[in-house]
Amino acid sequence: MSETPTVAQRPDGSEPGSEGPDAPVPGREPSGPRPDRNQVWRRLRADRAAVAALVVVVLLVLMAVAAPLICALEGQNATTFHNNLIDSATGGVPIGPFGGASGDHWLGVEPGTGRDVLARLVDGAQVSLSVSLGATVVQIALGVLVGLAAGLGTRTVDTVLSRAMDLVIAFPSLVFAVALMAVVPGGFPRPLLLMLVIGILGWGQTARIVRGQVLSLRGLDYVAAARLTGARRHRVARREILPALAGPVITYGVLQLPANVTQEAGLSFLGVGVRPPTPSWGQMLASATDWFQADPSYVLLPAALLFVTVLAFTVLGESVRTALDPRAKSRLRAGIERRRKRPEEAQA
């Protein structure tokens, strides 16, 4: 009793051929296997973890967008040194409990420099979110382009591009990211560079998924019908194949986002990410290693933010995947039925 339907490749699990005849009617929405948006929303709303994760993500995005506002409200900025707030006798430990938290500096000041921690955290959120979002967009764009080309191109094109995918996936991406970040001239804007480097090194998996989808979609009746009506190749790609890819690509993109947040933080932690004085969570954590005993709050704040960010995006990604997965519901139901059956089996 395999739970895997034979049409598993189809993003919405609809019956093959059911949309065949009316698909290529001009002037109408191509009724390819596009996930039903209402259904996806309903499933997501019913998932408590997804709602909680979404709330956290919205709050984080608000924090990043409103970073200048928050700084203005506190009356601080991320780069001003406050030598009067740190104890030079101990090498720069903030004066006062909780990292020197006060009415002026709500979350204290940075040890060694006396810069405002809250301002650096919210500015860091801006860097983290924009870089990871941008990198995800780059990955998806490259992945879809290459995957489409491989799936629809000639055999040679497919072979060459598939090899390229293997290569990109097998590449030690962190190694190359470090190398690339170090050799690009300092004048190049660092956040943009991070975005590009993470994006360019990470499109392989998306391309592989897209290629697989395209290959299975290509053989479907409605695509063949579109081709028979004389549609050119790029039209087939754009109008028939591309919309059907939305589901898997979105799912993979949302799951890729937290990985990119981690990657950015890691590169900044290694000291090749954004350059000071621009703050970033990874960089704060790297500098916090010297202050474990003297100022634990300076370690814990960026650590907690980073963890919550990645966790929220991961949970959201998993929920989106479940909501978009046509098999999820049947699997759930199968599980329930199996559990119900157990007592009867025991009796028998």
Added chain:
Amino acid sequence: MIRFLLRRTVSTVLVLLAMSAVIYVVFFAAPHDPAVLVCGKGCDGARLAVVRHKLGTDLPVWEQYWQFLHGLVAGRSFDSGTDLTRCAAPCLGYSFQTDQPVLQMVTQRIPVDLSLTVGAMVIWLVLGVGTGLLSALRRGRLAERALTALTLAGMSTPVFLIGLMLVMLFCAYLQWMPFPSFVPFTDDPGQWAANLVLPWLSLALIMSAAYARMTRSSLLETLAEDHIRTNRAYGLSERRIVFGHALRGALVPVVTMLAIDVGQILGGAMLTESVFGFDGLGRLLVNSVNQIDLPVVVGVTLFAGFFIVIANAVADVLYALADPRVSVA
């Protein structure tokens, strides 16, 4: 099988060639001149030219690359102006910064990453596969939900974050142990393990999450297959079905994943090494990249790539051995 191995070897060599070529081009395009860094402050034009000639960076990039390849296969000589140094066959050149042979620098660091990998692997396999088994066999119960939440949290934590937290908790706050520093196994096995506990744990906690997920989904899939249904119909006990029949097939993707992960970490665990201050391949790479120490960067990357490609091949072979439906040819 022989054809498979042959094809694998050829593609391994090609991938490594491509990687080293990319690095040469990338670093040649870099705006920093390694000679300036080596020469130091107050270096005039004439001496700079001498240094450039000594480093070989006065040649065009393709000629540098060719010499590098030549050295790798047949050895090469270095002319420092006053004397000739012969570098034997698998020659990776000399560090721009320290003048040490790169091969020696790299092989010196390998024990660190090997120690890291081996210990962490044991822990994450036990933790990950155990958790995965448990959550697959306890579907839909509280234990399963708790385990799912834990694995999600594990997957979401960057490795340096968990490392930092462990060090902070055990070394700075509770002071149960000193801050770790690497002790070679051959010097003192006890100290070796004691100092590696925290790095092992931080690597393993992160990795085990993925293994738990993989084990769980793979086992559930296998348990739904027809041959398991047949076993059930024969009236085999659930335990015999799981451990005698399902597990072997279910662990195939886990073994594949293991081979690849081990390859990755052997080639340098940059973040873990940095958190704990261990001088492994990863830190060597970060440092040499920052100093534009081209021969070292190429050497480390080649080794890292080598481990990964070999691991991929091993994974394929294991896959074929464990699953009779897959053929390697």
